[in-house]
Each structure stands twice: as C-alpha cells, then as structure tokens.
Amino acid sequence: MCGKLDYYLQLFSALRTDRNRNRWSAETCFQAPHKPFLLLSILDAIASSAITKNFIEPSFELAETFAGYWSLVMPLGTSGSMSYPFYHLESSGFWHLVSQPGNPHERGRTIGSVKLLRKYYLGARFDDDLFPLLVMETSRERLRSALIETYFPPAVRPVVSEQAVINRSAVTYEHELLTTAEQKPHYDTVFDQKPDIDKKVRDQGFRKAIVKLYEHRCALCGIRMLTPEGHTIVEAAHIVPWNESHDDKPQNGLALCRLCHWSFDKGLMGVGQEYEVLISSAVRQDNNFPGHMETLSGRGIFKPCSSNYWPGQDRLDVHRKKIFRKT
Ligand SMILES: [Zn+2]
Numbered sequence: 531m532c533g534k535l536d537y538y539l540q541l542f543s544a545l546r547t548d549r550n551r552n553r554w555s556a557e558t559c560f561q562a563p564h565k566p567f568l569l570l571s572i573l574d575a576i577a578s579s580a581i582t583k584n585f586i587e588p589s590f591e592l593a594e595t596f597a598g599y600w601s602l603v604m605p606l607g608t609s610g611s612m613s614y615p616f617y618h619l620e621s622s623g624f625w626h627l628v629s630q631p632g633n634p635h636e637r638g639r640t641i642g643s644v645k646l647l648r649k650y651y652l653g654a655r656f657d658d659d660l661f662p663l664l665v666m667e668t669s670r671e672r673l674r675s676a677l678i679e680t681y682f683p684p685a686v687r688p689v690v691s692e693q694a695v696i697n698r699s700a701v702t703y704e705h706e707l708l709t710t711a712e713q714k715p716h717y718d719t720v721f722d723q724k725p726d727i728d729k730k731v732r733d734q735g736f737r738k739a740i741v742k743l744y745e746h747r748c749a750l751c752g753i754r755m756l757t758p759e760g761h762t763i764v765e766a767a768h769i770v771p772w773n774e775s776h777d778d779k780p781q782n783g784l785a786l787c788r789l790c791h792w793s794f795d796k797g798l799m800g801v802g803q804e805y806e807v808l809i810s811s812a813v814r815q816d817n818n819f820p821g822h823m824e825t826l827s828g829r830g831i832f833k834p835c836s837s838n839y840w841p842g843q844d845r846l847d848v849h850r851k852k853i854f855r856k857t
Pocket residue numbers: 748749750751752753786787788789790791
C-alpha cells in the first residue's frame with residue numbers, strides 16, 4: 531500500500547499544468563490551478579461521503595465546490611471552468627473518462643462549460659488502486675497535502691486547507707438540516723446546541739439544502755436559471771432573519787431570486803396563510819414601476835416536494851407581522 535501511495539503522491543505533485551507566467555501569478559506558484567482545485571473538490575466530496583464510489587460525475591455541486599476554491603484564491607472577477615481540468619486530467623494517467631453513450635466527443639476539441647462536459651461525458655474513474663487511497667483518511671490527507679504544498683505558496687496554503695474543512699462540514703450540516711427536518715419536524719432547538727458552527731459552514735450548508743429543496747427555482751416568482759457552469763440565480767433566504775432566529779431549518783428558508791430576495795427582506799413581498807404571494811401596496815407608490823411583480827399577487831408559491839420542508843406558517847407569520855409592509 532505504501533509503495534502505491536508514494537507512486538500517486540508523485541503523480542499528484544507532477545500534474546501537467548499551464549505555466550505561462552503572464553497568465554498565472556505567485557498565488558498559484560505561476561501555474562494554472564484548475565487541476566489542483568478539481569482534485570481538492572473531489573477529495574472534499576469523498577471526505578463528506580458525497581462521493582462513495584469510484585465514479586466521479588461532473589455534477590453542478592462539484593462545480594460549485596471548484597468555483598468556491600477559485601474565488602478564494604484567484605483575483606476578483608476571474609473565473610475558471612471545471613470542464614477544463616475534468617477533461618484534461620486524463621493526461622495524468624490515473625483519471626479515465628467515461629463517454630456518454632451515443633454522444634461521441636471529438637478528442638482535443640475544447641469543452642468550454644460544465645453543461646457541455648455533461649453532454650459528452652458521464653464522468654470519470656480513478657485508477658482502481660488509487661480510489662481506496664482517497665477513501666482512507668490518512669492517505670487522502672497526505673495526497674491533499676501534496677496538492678496544497680506543490681501548487682500553492684506558504685501564504686496561501688492555510689486558506690486552502692481551511693476551505694477544505696468548511697466544505698466537508700457544510701455538507702455534514704446540510705445533511706443534518708435535511709434529515710432532522712424529515713424525522714423531527716417540530717424539533718426547533720437542535721441547532722442551537724452548536725453555537726461553535728462557523729458562519730461559513732452554516733451559510734454554505736443552509737444554501738446547499740435550500741437550493742436543492744427548491745430545485746434552483748425562486749419560490750415567489752418561479753424563475754429558474756442556471757449558467758452553463760451551473761451557477762444558479764437563486765439564493766437561500768431566511769424568513770425570520772438569522773440574527774433574530776438562529777434558525778437554519780428548511781422551514782425558515784426560501785429559495786429566492788435576487789429581486790424577490792431583496793423585495794422579501796424589504797417587506798415588499800410576503801407569503802400568505804394559504805402560501806400565496808403577497809405584494810405590498812408600497813410597491814405601487816411614488817415612482818415605482820414594479821413590472822411583472824404585481825402579476826404575482828395571489829399566485830401560489832413554489833414549495834419543496836415534501837411538506838416536511840415547506841416554509842413554516844409560524845415563521846411566515848413573524849415575517850408578515852414584523853417585516854411585510856402594509857402601506
Ligand atoms: Zn423571484
């Protein structure tokens with residue numbers, strides 16, 4: 531086993547990357563960070579049991595983790611697609627792509643987005659010898675260290691390591707939010723027992739749970755849009771603000787597009803006792819031109835499939851009384 535680990539440690543430290551110094555800065559040791567970010571994202575998914583089999587799907591969740599690493603280290607305003615490393619990692623020798631049946635990809639032709647990647651490839655497998663090493667914590671952490679130490683300078687390494695911890699904990703937290711709601715829908719205090727949960731973990735875990743439950747759809751206006759990278763238009767909103775409620779349960783959440791999120795927080799939109807959209811008369815005042823918003827008035831909101839996860843009328847009532855504007 532040791533010989534195998536050494537072998538893969540060496541391969542992880544010698545990934546083929548773009549080393550154009552005009553493109554890549556000291557933050558990534560003057561190399562393209564795509565492959566390290568992809569491998570780190572996969573290690574996090576394995577560590578949190580989101581991936582349990584030696585078959586890695588190019589999922590939007592994985593792309594989100596990849597994007598999280600990217601925005602952490604890379605300059606603001608830049609973006610990288612997970613599709614590049616997912617495809618090009620094949621040159622490492624330990625990564626084997628599995629094509630979509632009946633949809634051949636002309637090798638070498640650029641795949642510029644996760645959407646296209648998913649069109650051509652079902653996923654990829656690691657070497658059969660490598661996957662068990664990724665599942666076993668001790669060897670996985672050594673491989674993670676090799677990635678971090680090879681591709682990031684000392685100043686950046688702690689941030690990358692911390693992100694790995696956040697990613698793993700956020701998935702655990704998301705699980706906790708979803709499973710507890712299912713089994714004990716009235717157990718409201720369970721999360722208060724963990725005041726030490728880091729804000730980033732909470733935010734990320736809550737967001738993952740809510741976006742998944744609402745399938746990327748805005749509860750109020752129904753809009754659903756994803757970019758080819760899988761970035762979603764919806765955000766996870768608290769019905770009773772976190773500051774007051776310390777309540778991340780799905781019953782205190784709504785997936786909302788940016789316009790609806792802002793309008794809901796400002797009290798211009800609300801949800802009624804029959805789960806209908808409420809539009810405050812304040813939107814019709816002064817110089818406002820609310821456009822399609824008024825047509826939503828009285829329409830049913832979009833809710834998760836299981837009623838266990840529907841927004842709680844107790845929380846909505848607090849919003850109606852304290853935040854929703856009557857005038
Ligand atoms: Zn909306």
